[in-house]
Amino acid sequence: xxxxxxxxxxxxxxxxxxxxxxxxxxxxxxxxxxxxxxxxxxxxxxxxxxxxxxxxxxxxxxxxxxxxxxxxxxxxxxxxxxxxxxxxxxxxxxxxxxxxxxxxxxxxxxxxxxxxxxxxxxxxxxxxxxxxxxxxxxxxxxxxxxxxxxxxxxxxxxxxxxxxxxxxxxxxxxxxxxxxxxxxxxxxxxxxxxxxxxxxxxxxxxxxxxxxxxxxxxxxxxxxxxxxxxxxxxxxxxxxxxxxxxxxxxxxxxxxxxxxxxxxxxxxxxxxxxxxxxxxxxxxxxxxxxxxxxxxxxxxxxxxxxxxxxxxxxxxxxx
Amino acid sequence: xxxxxxxxxxxxxxxxxxxxxxxxxxxxxxxxxxxxxxxxxxxxxxxxxxxxxxxxxxxxxxxxxxxxxxxxxxxxxxxxxxxxxxxxxxxxxxxxxxxxxxxxxxxxxxxxxxxxxxxxxxxxxxxxxxxxxxxxxxxxxxxxxxxxxxxxxxxxxxxxxxxxxxxxxxxxxxxxxxxxxxxxxxxxxxxxxxxxxxxxxxxxxxxxxxxxxxxxxxxxxxxxxxxxxxxxxxxxxxxxxxxxxxxxxxxxxxxxxxxxxxxxxxxxxxxxxxxxxxxxxxxxxxxxxxxxxxxxxxxxxxxxxxxxxxxxxxxxxxxxxxxxxxxxxxxxxxxxxxxxxxxxxxxxxxxxxxxxxxxxxxxxxxxxxxxxxxxxxxxxxxxxxxxxxxxxxxxxxxxxxxxxxxx
Numbered sequence: 001x002x003x004x005x006x007x008x009x010x011x012x013x014x015x016x017x018x019x020x021x022x023x024x025x026x027x028x029x030x031x032x033x034x035x036x037x038x039x040x041x042x043x044x045x046x047x048x049x050x051x052x053x054x055x056x057x058x059x060x061x062x063x064x065x066x067x068x069x070x071x072x073x074x075x076x077x078x079x080x081x082x083x084x085x086x087x088x089x090x091x092x093x094x095x096x097x098x099x100x101x102x103x104x105x106x107x108x109x110x111x112x113x114x115x116x117x118x119x120x121x122x123x124x125x126x127x128x129x130x131x132x133x134x135x136x137x138x139x140x141x142x143x144x145x146x147x148x149x150x151x152x153x154x155x156x157x158x159x160x161x162x163x164x165x166x167x168x169x170x171x172x173x174x175x176x177x178x179x180x181x182x183x184x185x186x187x188x189x190x191x192x193x194x195x196x197x198x199x200x201x202x203x204x205x206x207x208x209x210x211x212x213x214x215x216x217x218x219x220x221x222x223x224x225x226x227x228x229x230x231x232x233x234x235x236x237x238x239x240x241x242x243x244x245x246x247x248x249x250x251x252x253x254x255x256x257x258x259x260x261x262x263x264x265x266x267x268x269x270x271x272x273x274x275x276x277x278x279x280x281x282x283x284x285x286x287x288x289x290x291x292x293x294x295x296x297x298x299x300x301x302x303x304x305x306x307x308x309x310x311x312x313x314x315x316x317x318x319x
Numbered sequence: 320x321x322x323x324x325x326x327x328x329x330x331x332x333x334x335x336x337x338x339x340x341x342x343x344x345x346x347x348x349x350x351x352x353x354x355x356x357x358x359x360x361x362x363x364x365x366x367x368x369x370x371x372x373x374x375x376x377x378x379x380x381x382x383x384x385x386x387x388x389x390x391x392x393x394x395x396x397x398x399x400x401x402x403x404x405x406x407x408x409x410x411x412x413x414x415x416x417x418x419x420x421x422x423x424x425x426x427x428x429x430x431x432x433x434x435x436x437x438x439x440x441x442x443x444x445x446x447x448x449x450x451x452x453x454x455x456x457x458x459x460x461x462x463x464x465x466x467x468x469x470x471x472x473x474x475x476x477x478x479x480x481x482x483x484x485x486x487x488x489x490x491x492x493x494x495x496x497x498x499x500x501x502x503x504x505x506x507x508x509x510x511x512x513x514x515x516x517x518x519x520x521x522x523x524x525x526x527x528x529x530x531x532x533x534x535x536x537x538x539x540x541x542x543x544x545x546x547x548x549x550x551x552x553x554x555x556x557x558x559x560x561x562x563x564x565x566x567x568x569x570x571x572x573x574x575x576x577x578x579x580x581x582x583x584x585x586x587x588x589x590x591x592x593x594x595x596x597x598x599x600x601x602x603x604x605x606x607x608x609x610x611x612x613x614x615x616x617x618x619x620x621x622x623x624x625x626x627x628x629x630x631x632x633x634x635x636x637x638x639x640x641x642x643x644x645x646x647x648x649x650x651x652x653x654x655x656x657x658x659x660x661x662x663x664x665x666x667x668x669x670x671x672x673x674x675x676x677x678x679x680x681x682x683x684x685x686x687x688x689x690x691x692x693x694x695x696x697x698x699x700x701x702x703x704x705x706x707x708x709x710x711x712x713x714x715x716x717x718x719x720x721x722x723x724x725x726x
Contacts, residue, residue, distance in 0.1 A: 048591075048594075066572075067572070069572070070571075070572030070573070070595055070599055071595060073594040073595060073598055073599070074591060074594040074595075102572075105563070105572075105599070105602045105603075106602075108598075108601075108602040108609060108610070109594060109595065109598030109599050109601065109602045110594070110598065111598075111610075111611065112483060112484075112593065112594075112597065112598040112601060112602075112611060113483060113484040113593060113594065113598070114476075114479040114480055114483040114484045114611060115480050115483065115484030115485055115656060116484050117484070118480075141605075142605055145537075145561075145605050145606070145609075146609070146610060149607070149609075149610040149612060149613045150476075150610065150612060151612075174536055175536060178536055178537070178538060178559060181555050181556075182555065182559070182613065184553065184554045184555055203534075203535075203536060206538070207536070207538070210538070210555075210556050210557055213551075213555075213556035213557075214554040214555055214556070234540070237543060237548060238556070238557075240548075241462070241548055241549045241551070241556055241557075242556055244462055244549055245462040245463065245464075245549075245551050245556065267543045268543070270542075270543035270544045271543040271548065273544075274543065274544055274545070274546050274548070274549075275549065277546075278454065278457050278458055278546045278549065279458075279461065279462070279549070305542060305543050305544045306544075308544045309543070309544045312450075312454075312544075
């Protein structure tokens with residue numbers, strides 16, 4: 001048991017004893033509540049403990065253990081022994097992978113009870129780091145995701161290393177980029193730019209673009225991607241959203257051009273209309289007769305999504 | 320003759336929203352032309368559009384509701400009070416789709432459009448309701464530069480002890496949802512926060528036109544007409560959400576609604592829902608929603624919590640657990656952490672920082688509403704319990720669920 005955990009447990013015990021000494025009335029009230037709670041609280045606690053016993057027992061079937069894991073989160077932080085049992089299941093590569101994944105989900109659900117979980121957090125993060133290099137790709141991916149969301153330096157270094165040296169990669173480049181994007185301070189822009197220039201696959205390029213959407217200096221690149229009719233629709237959609245955030249006035253200008261261009265793809269026109277409807281400069285758009293007329297025509301002749309977006313645009317700007 | 324009807328005792332059109340709980344209203348004669356007696360007999364009745372909401376009336380704060388109400392109203396302009404409530408099972412689909420009509424004999428002398436604004440199952444929203452919701456969310460977020468940032472900053476690792484792992488979990492999140500909902504309504508008053516009923520399949524929610532479809536990687540994709548394609552939080556574009564279940568079914572391993580409500584008759588037992596289904600619903604996904612520090616970056620978070628809140632509301636209704644003075648309604652142990660005791664104000668709305676509270680208090684006071692005066696700018700834990708005003712009418716928070724009646 002960690003010293004932090006011991007202290008937390010000790011503190012709780014001392015407080016309740018102290019309270020009972022100080023206020024016998026309160027203590028009696030607590031006892032009444034405990035008795036009254038018999039039908040509710042106590043069986044629930046027993047159930048969670050019993051579930052944990054099944055979940056961590058190698059004698060039970062994998063299916064039984066997975067089912068029990070869903071009921072186990074409440075018991076995880078009740079005792080250090082419980083936490084360690086669950087962490088053992090997570091770390092043990094000989095355990096069925098389904099059970100290990102369920103243990104991870106159960107531990108993560110327990111982490112939502114922040115106050116109770118606080119004392120477990122150190123051991124939990126240490127175990128996650130250990131499992132981040134596990135042979136199972138699904139487990140590795142999930143664990144790296146959890147660590148990345150905690151902005152964990154260890155995970156970020158591993159992910160960046162994998163982008164630079166593919167032979168050391170723990171996850172595919174597109175996944176590494178997605179996880180690195182959780183923390184815009186991660187030093188990943190250079191790697192992302194390289195991937196945009198020479199993508200190993202379309203998904204990696206999309207994730208690299210998404211990551212670079214946080215980089216204020218990337219606006220000209222997004223403008224280029226948005227206007228490139230040879231780019232994938234998804235990439236142009238990402239570019240539109242990035243440009244709207246980085247240089248909104250530029251996106252408004254380009255969106256207008258896209259709408260007036262009869263040879264433009266309908267999906268990109270719909271995205272442009274959506275940007276103008278939701279975030280456009282109301283006073284300028286209300287006065288823009290050529291654009292309003294064009295959108296009026298799109299409402300009549302465009303595809304379903306364009307028609308829908310055109311209708312919303314006209315509802316907002318034509319009174 | 321002309322009469323004026325004030326809904327929620329306000330002349331403002333922004334107050335013309337009702338729920339299943341009774342709203343205080345008043346009617347007065349503004350132009351007595353044609354009246355020959357000191358008072359006139361006026362009949363109030365609801366007129367619903369096709370598929371519109373329906374309203375019921377009663378004259379006092381107690382007693383049965385009826386489809387119409389006749390009142391004797393002085394012609395000197397003095398107001399006469401009455402109460403309006405939505406007819407359970409018949410919520411509105413759009414703003415003003417039901418009218419309160421006032422007739423003197425057969426002559427229409429006044430009319431006011433209202434909406435029975437109710438939180439509904441997200442899987443069953445009309446396409447218009449869906450579009451209004453995603454538009455309001457997108458504009459509140461405004462690509463990470465809008466008011467939504469405060470809501471994102473309220474739910475972090477640092478602030479987590481204010482809201483999790485102790486009895487205040489449910490009251491805090493109820494206030495959090497209400498604050499967000501009122502901000503959405505400031506953008507579009509017809510929006511009510513829907514709930515993701517996670518123990519049932521919700522295929523209509525996980526579509527490109529609504530809350531998106533996750534690709535293999537867990538990056539959520541939207542249709543080009545969906546404004547959520549511009550979603551951005553913490554400077555990062557898009558939403559990461561990787562379901563570990565088929566979105567045409569419910570996530571496995573979750574307690575059902577019946578199992579959750581059967582957790583116990585005391586709040587201390589019921590709040591075990593924080594683990595399962597709440598925690599289990601969060602961890603049915605990878606991505607933002609599966610970790611406390613990032614969960615509120617995904618707008619689905621608010622629909623998940625709306626369902627958790629609905630489960631509490633349903634449990635409260637079934638067992639009559641609205642009164643903070645009743646021990647069974649809350650776990651008011653003296654050893655609760657700060658912010659989890661009934662008389663205490665809740666962070667961040669109370670603005671208290673430092674010590675046992677987080678170092679900053681994003682977002683300021685609770686958003687006000689002309690349709691419901693409670694809970695005030697600095698809600699206490701106790702203010703979250705009586706959300707329908709069942710114990711004290713003044714405590715009504717101004718929201719209701721489509722499957723949780725007032726009585």
